[in-house]
Amino acid sequence: MDDKKKDLMKVIQMNFTRLSKGQKIIAEYIMSNYDKAAFMTASKLGEVVGVSESTVVRFATSLGFSGYPSLQSALQELIKNKLTTVQRLSMSDNYSNNEVGLKKILRTDMENIKATIDDMNVETFEKVVDSILEARRIYILGLRSSTALADYLGFYLGILVDDVKVVKTGTSDVFEQILRVTKDDLVIGISYPRYSRRTLDVLKYVKGQQCKIVGITDSLVSPIANIADYTLIARSNMLSFVDSLVAPMSLINALIIAIGIREKDNIKKYFNELEIIWKEFNIYDSKDKTSQNDK
Template sequence: MMIDIKAHIQEMLPQLSRGKRKVAEYILNNLEEAAFAPAATIARQAEISESVVVRMAVDLGFSGYKDMQENIQLFIRKRLWVADQFRQWMANEAENADGYLRVVEQDMQNIQATFKKIPPDILFQAVEMIVKARRIGLAGLRGALGPNIIFYVFLNELLGNVNLLTPGIGISYDILRTWNEQDLVIGSSFLMGKNFTLDILRFAKEKGCQTIAITDKPDSPLVQKADLTLSVCVDGPFISYTAATTLFNVILYLIGKRLKNKAIASLEEIAKLLDEEFKKQYNEED
């Protein structure tokens, strides 16, 4: 469970020894660095031994330095809400009528940067995992749910074995209850800490399922629960899901290309069913 690490350290400061207090104060003043730097680096900067850094983390109630660092990472991520992101964006906004074009340019940059970060072999590996899976689950909340729904609709039209995993009274866990190594769960989460998507990936791993994480941070907790990670850029005045949607479109294309005639036949069957349903409803209205 994430705690307010800054408030916790400040509360515990009087109880720490001089050396540990020195480390704690350095972390308070350099929280972003402490979120990713190894204990040896913090020790060097605070001019103290590495063992003191580790013992200080234990004194604060953590199992060790890594446990404290993970909490700091979650704290930083939770602190950057959409309002903060929007405020930072507006602070750099030029005072002109065409300022909105900067959003378009950023989305284009996000797409380009995303596909530079994802090596082709990793992308093709993700496609193979999806095609070979007996069943597929898609997990995502809030903004990530939008791209997930689009992906779910068309992926299910291609494969017919996809489940959209959303919060409910145990419904997602009920779906995964009988899944195993033949099945695949894909979790999408951006700028978030511990949440439903992380819990779903953790449960899927416990069941032996294969897992793919789609996230914007290399240090995201989702990465630890994933067999494969696809990194997406989400920069913008709000969290941008343009690159994530494009990634899903590319995956759908590669799956269709991989399945060839089978994919075309499946899409034609869906089109026929939709056409028949449309005609049925149209006639009933008449």
């Protein structure tokens, strides 16, 4: 079984009786303190429970994981949707030193993008592009922290293709905005921890209407990955009260550019017309005007 798809607590319980004495101590600590253990190195976890680092590593392999890093990843997946904002805020102490914190945060963003590149299924990405171009109408759903991603995708997608609607909370309920969805439409659902239950409910509804769904999320164990026809994964790991949206934004940029390349001939005329309107109504300051004002 894929390390990332293991039900960790169930695996520990099923294997508990055959673990060594030291490994049982580790298992008991993890089951009671999984939110703390998830961010400990093998050395630190061993120190806390009073066993050697090698015992921690053997504990991971005895559960069927390829190594301790895989066990740690499973722990982090487990807590993504369970930690409260207050608990996650306490983890921000890792960034308390401004200079060290700045570099750690930027480095984490870089690692998220690298992991996104490494895990990307290009065939799935191309099928998503095809689905967007073939859809009669496109609905984009991203609530709470994912709202910014949904708005960004909706803004540019609205330039490239016809009939794009961003579904958001407001004067009307999200279900009212998506009520007329059909099997000829496409719904793009964006969801990151802590996963919005409302997003999941809406996607379950449109699935019942035989509508095709594209999911943009952080992991294949995300709730929406089980519903979506196609799932694009962009990592968002950040040991803080906020999630990193850098990799998801980069993925969305790639999606927009790929569609723009496919539709280059069609949108060239559109942008030429826009340039005329922008110039006529002074939407943007020209360099010449700026230069004159500087004088």
